Amino acid sequence: MAQSNDRGTVVLLQITDLHLHAAPDSQMRGVTTQDTFLSVLDYSRKVPRWPPDAILVTGDIVQDGSQAGYKRFRETLQALNLPVLCVPGNHDDPVLMAGLLMSPPFQLCGEAKFGKWRILLLNTFQKENHAGALGFSGLTALVSSLKEFSDEHVLICMHHQPIPMGSAWLDRIGLQDAEPFLDIINRHNQVRGVVWGHVHQASDRDRNGVRFLSTPSTCSQFLPDSEFFTLDSRPPGLRWLALEPNGQITTEVNWVSSSNQI
Ligand SMILES: [Fe+2]
Numbered sequence: 096m097a098q099s100n101d102r103g104t105v106v107l108l109q110i111t112d113l114h115l116h117a118a119p120d121s122q123m124r125g126v127t128t129q130d131t132f133l134s135v136l137d138y139s140r141k142v143p144r145w146p147p148d149a150i151l152v153t154g155d156i157v158q159d160g161s162q163a164g165y166k167r168f169r170e171t172l173q174a175l176n177l178p179v180l181c182v183p184g185n186h187d188d189p190v191l192m193a194g195l196l197m198s199p200p201f202q203l204c205g206e207a208k209f210g211k212w213r214i215l216l217l218n219t220f221q222k223e224n225h226a227g228a229l230g231f232s233g234l235t236a237l238v239s240s241l242k243e244f245s246d247e248h249v250l251i252c253m254h255h256q257p258i259p260m261g262s263a264w265l266d267r268i269g270l271q272d273a274e275p276f277l278d279i280i281n282r283h284n285q286v287r288g289v290v291w292g293h294v295h296q297a298s299d300r301d302r303n304g305v306r307f308l309s310t311p312s313t314c315s316q317f318l319p320d321s322e323f324f325t326l327d328s329r330p331p332g333l334r335w336l337a338l339e340p341n342g343q344i345t346t347e348v349n350w351v352s353s354s355n356q357i
Contacts, residue, residue, distance in 0.1 A: 102340075103210050103211065103339075103340035104210075104337050104338065104339050104340065105148050105209040105210045105211075105212050105337070105338040106144055106147040106148050106335065106336070106337050106338075107147050107148065107149055107150070107151045107180075107209075107214075107250075107335070107336040107338065108139055108144075108145075108147040108149075108150050108151065108333060108334075108335060108336075109150075109151040109152075109153060109252075109290060109310050109333065109334040109335075109336060110132075110135060110136075110139075110150065110151075110152055110310075110313050110333050111152065111153040111154060111155070111184075111254075111291075111292030111293075111310050111311075111312060111313070112153075112154065112155040112184065112292045112293065112295055112312035112313065112314065113128060113132045113152075113155065113156050113157075113168065113312075113313050113314065114128045114155055114157070114158040114186065114312070114314050115128055115129055115132060115156060115157045115158065115164040115165075115167060115168055116128065116129070116157070116158055116159045116161060116164055117159055117161035117162075117163040117164055118163075119167065121159075123158060123314060123315070124314075124315045124326060125315070126314045126315045128158070128313070128314045129167070131313050131314045131331040131351075132168075132171075132313045132314070133171070134331060134351055135313040135331050135332070135333050135351050136171070136175075138333070138349065138351045139333055139349075142349070144335050144337075146175075146177060147177065147335070148177075148178070148209050148210075149177060149178040149179065149180055149207070149209065149214075150172060150175070150177055150178070150179045150180070151180045151214075151252055151290075151336070152172075152179060152180065152181045152182075153182055153184070153252055153253065153254055153290065153291055153292035153293075153310065154181075154182050154183050154184025154185075154186075154187055154220075154253075154254030154292050154293065155184030155185065155186045155187060155254065155292060155293065155312075156168050156181070156183075156184070156187055156192070157186065157187060157188065157191075158186050160186075160188045160191070162191055162195070165188075165191050165192065165195045165196070166195065169195055169196065169201065172200075172201075173200065173201075176200065177200060178199070178200050178202065178207070179196075179200050179201045179202070180202050180207055180214060180216055180252070181196050181201060181202065181203050181204075181216070182203070182204055182216050182217060182218060182219070182252060182253055182254055183203075183204075183218060183219075183220040183254065184220070184254040184255075184292060184293060185220065185221070185224070185225045185226075185227065185254065185255075185268070185293070187220065189218070189220050202216070203216075204216045204217065204218045206240060206244075208247070209338070210338070210340060211247060211248055211340045211342075212247060212248045212249070212250060212338045213240075213244040213247040213248070213249050213250075214249075214250050214252060215237070215240055215249060215250070215251045215252065216252050216253075217229060217233060217237065217251060217252065217253040218233060218253075219233070219253045219254050219255045219270055220254070221271075225268040226255065226267070226268040226269060226270075226271050227253070227254060227255030227268075227269065227270045227271065227293075228270065228271040228272050229270070229272055229275075229276060230272070234272065234275050234276065234279065237251075237276070237279055238279055241279065241283040241285070241286070244285070245283075245285060246285070247285060248285060248287045248338065248342040249283075249285050249286045249287060250287060250288045250289075250290065250336070250338060250344075251280075251286060251288070251289045251290070252289075252290050252291070253270070253289075253291050254291060254292050254293050255268075255269050255270040255291060255293050256269045256270060256291050256293060256294050256309060257269070257270045257273045257276050257277060257289060257291070257307070258273065258277075258300070258302065258307055260294050260296070260298065260309065260319070261319065261320045262294075262317065262318075262319065262320060262321045262322070263321075263322045263323070264321070264322065264323055264324050265293075265294050265317065268293075269293075277302075280305060281303060284304075285342075286305055287305065287306065287338075287342050287343075287344055288305060288306035288307070288308060288336075288344045289305065289306070289307050289308070290308045290309075290310065290334075290336070291308075291309055291310070292309070292310055292312070293309075294309045294317060295311060295312040295315065295316045295317040295327075296309060296311055296316055296317050296318075296319050296327065296329075297309060297310060297311050297332065297334070297348045298319070299346070306344050306346070308334070308336075308346060310332065310333070310334040310348065311329065311331070311332030311333075311334075311348060311350070312331065312332065313331045313332070313333065314331060315327075315331075316328075316329040316330075316332070329350060330350050330351055330352035330353075331350070331351045331352075332348055332349065332350050332351065333348070333349050333351070334346060334347070334348050334349075335347045335349070
């Protein structure tokens with residue numbers, strides 16, 4: 096699974112928090128999530144950056160734990176003939192994911208090499224807990240990976256946010272072992288970026304020279320800086336990540352409203 100364009104830039108399309116259901120016409124918070132998922136993909140396929148080297152899916156693929164939801168996701172993305180890199184979210188069923196999303200073009204967790212970049216796909220799922228954690232084994236595996244890939248640029252991908260978003264209700268369900276995670280990032284200077292979903296909003300922060308990025312959902316968004324759960328009126332979104340051979344990350348969020356359909 097190693098590719099990149101002529102300039103050596105690796106392009107990823109990140110989609111996240113699809114919240115699909117068994118029935119394609121099911122709604123969540125007034126949004127038909129299957130329709131917004133498809134509209135985000137349709138939009139992405141019409142912009143000049145298409146095709147990416149891979150599609151990155153950072154969790155909450157299915158809301159209701161249904162096999163039908165995962166199968167529809169698989170059929171839709173399989174048709175694009177691109178690698179699809181997945182991690183589970185708090186609403187996902189990792190057992191169903193392992194059964195349906197472990198063979199090419201799909202990859203569930205682990206690592207992937209694209210050009211001069213190593214993409215680490217971390218599992219932060221905890222059973223019956225909306226917060227995330229890497230746990231001792233996840234943190235240990237991360238250190239081993241970073242030792243192994245010490246001379247490559249590294250992008251870390253996961254579902255839960257490792258830094259506070261500034262929304263009290265969301266920050267109670269972030270990455271519980273963020274402190275040791277951030278210590279590891281501090282000690283390994285080949286880590287260029289960390290990207291996640293879960294928070295249904297866009298953010299872009301620099302922390303000691305590392306890019307920390309959250310990405311909006313393909314369905315409804317959460318209002319930033321809210322103490323309590325509050326929906327935002329922003330439309331479905333997606334993120335493009337251009338990973339340059341010199342380790343720089345160029346990134347852009349696209350919002351897909353009915354008025355900007357291409
Ligand atoms: Fe989530």
